[in-house]
Amino acid sequence: MESISTEIPLTFHSVKIIEYLLSRDKNIMKPKVYLIDVTNRDGVQTSRILLPKLSKTMLNIYLDEMGIYQSEVGFPTLKHEVNYINANLELVKLGVIKRIHLEGWCRAVPADVELTFTNCPELKHINISISTSEIMIQGKFQGKKTFKDIINSLVEAVKVAKRHGAETIGINAEDASRTELERLIEFIFAGKEAGADRFRYCDTLGTDDPITIYERTKALALATKFPIEMHCHNDLGMAEAVSVSGAQGAIESGVDSYINTTVNGYGERCGNCDLVSTILALNFSHALKNKVPLDEHIDLKKAWKIGKYASYAFNLPIPINQPGVGSNAFAHESGIHADGALKDRRNYELYAPEDVGRGEPELLETGRIITTGVYGGIKGFRHVYDKLGIHFHDDNEARKVLELVQYANLHNQKPLTDDELRFIAKYPEIVRKILTVQI
Numbered sequence: 001m002e003s004i005s006t007e008i009p010l011t012f013h014s015v016k017i018i019e020y021l022l023s024r025d026k027n028i029m030k031p032k033v034y035l036i037d038v039t040n041r042d043g044v045q046t047s048r049i050l051l052p053k054l055s056k057t058m059l060n061i062y063l064d065e066m067g068i069y070q071s072e073v074g075f076p077t078l079k080h081e082v083n084y085i086n087a088n089l090e091l092v093k094l095g096v097i098k099r100i101h102l103e104g105w106c107r108a109v110p111a112d113v114e115l116t117f118t119n120c121p122e123l124k125h126i127n128i129s130i131s132t133s134e135i136m137i138q139g140k141f142q143g144k145k146t147f148k149d150i151i152n153s154l155v156e157a158v159k160v161a162k163r164h165g166a167e168t169i170g171i172n173a174e175d176a177s178r179t180e181l182e183r184l185i186e187f188i189f190a191g192k193e194a195g196a197d198r199f200r201y202c203d204t205l206g207t208d209d210p211i212t213i214y215e216r217t218k219a220l221a222l223a224t225k226f227p228i229e230m231h232c233h234n235d236l237g238m239a240e241a242v243s244v245s246g247a248q249g250a251i252e253s254g255v256d257s258y259i260n261t262t263v264n265g266y267g268e269r270c271g272n273c274d275l276v277s278t279i280l281a282l283n284f285s286h287a288l289k290n291k292v293p294l295d296e297h298i299d300l301k302k303a304w305k306i307g308k309y310a311s312y313a314f315n316l317p318i319p320i321n322q323p324g325v326g327s328n329a330f331a332h333e334s335g336i337h338a339d340g341a342l343k344d345r346r347n348y349e350l351y352a353p354e355d356v357g358r359g360e361p362e363l364l365e366t367g368r369i370i371t372t373g374v375y376g377g378i379k380g381f382r383h384v385y386d387k388l389g390i391h392f393h394d395d396n397e398a399r400k401v402l403e404l405v406q407y408a409n410l411h412n413q414k415p416l417t418d419d420e421l422r423f424i425a426k427y428p429e430i431v432r433k434i435l436t437v438q439i
């Protein structure tokens, strides 16, 4: 029988192809930073601020457009969140929300995970959280629980999530920064063995500093080879600094890192790690941009839109000096600065307004204006939608959408934005669900 040789002679070209494939594989394997935005969970749970469900939905859509990896949508165990979360999961099925993972947060308690999937059976991504530091275990459970009990609860909770078909499970160590590394390693291995996918290092009180957190995440990643999420608070004004340093530690040990952010830094007490500042730091900091590669899907040009929308939706002004989106971020007046910026903007600007999606003129109506809302009628409603280029098939359809617009305006307690009006007209049944709360 004739044998066929499978040997291929190594020509100059085939060597080049192999070299190319190897370098491509290396790039594919190179660890990166992904962003998980927690505005719709940590941002909204903050004292004295809140967000309507329609605004939470718009944020999920904007975060998706911005290329953010995951949005922590809220609390699936909380009754008033259920319809909103399920409606947003429907938006994923409809292809309106395209790429972003919609993830729910609950305690790492088996009963809570059960309730999560009873309420939201289509949920595919979950982060479960439990305190790991001795100070919290003593202070919260008052001697009724030990660290061993914490581990048992975590393992059982992960197993329940797995049983319900969770595709990704993050295990959150609350107060990780005040927990011994040995404990965190034990926590990670227990969760990993039960089927978890990522570890969330929570600097719950904002007590870490950039060097300490870098050393700690580096050690954790080396010991466990498990991806690490950074969840950092701003009590010492270092939320972004510690987040990127922690991510760098993980990346240098060869694992992916995920930074938790909120839009405009809204969050518990002094806030969370700000979304836009984090992207700016990873794109424009001289040293960081080479050391800590950021998920290439992220579109910084959407920064202005999302920052402005969140500020409007939360009823909280953006500080004048907010990185990227503050009104002074590209303002120059003093003699030397204005002269330098006029000659070459790079003299005094690290990035350009266009980089964050600014610079386009925005129309402000100063004359007659017709709006539609809670007490609006069909004529005004049609006028507003005509201007948006949206026309209805018949009167019946228009009246149905008008009714939803009335409810949405009541729900939001402020004029609806053009994007919100478009969304209501396009997905009335989804909006109906978002605006409905079951008691």
Ligand SMILES: [Zn+2]
Residues within 6 Å of the ligand: 042, 204, 231, 233, 268
């Ligand atoms: Zn938090």
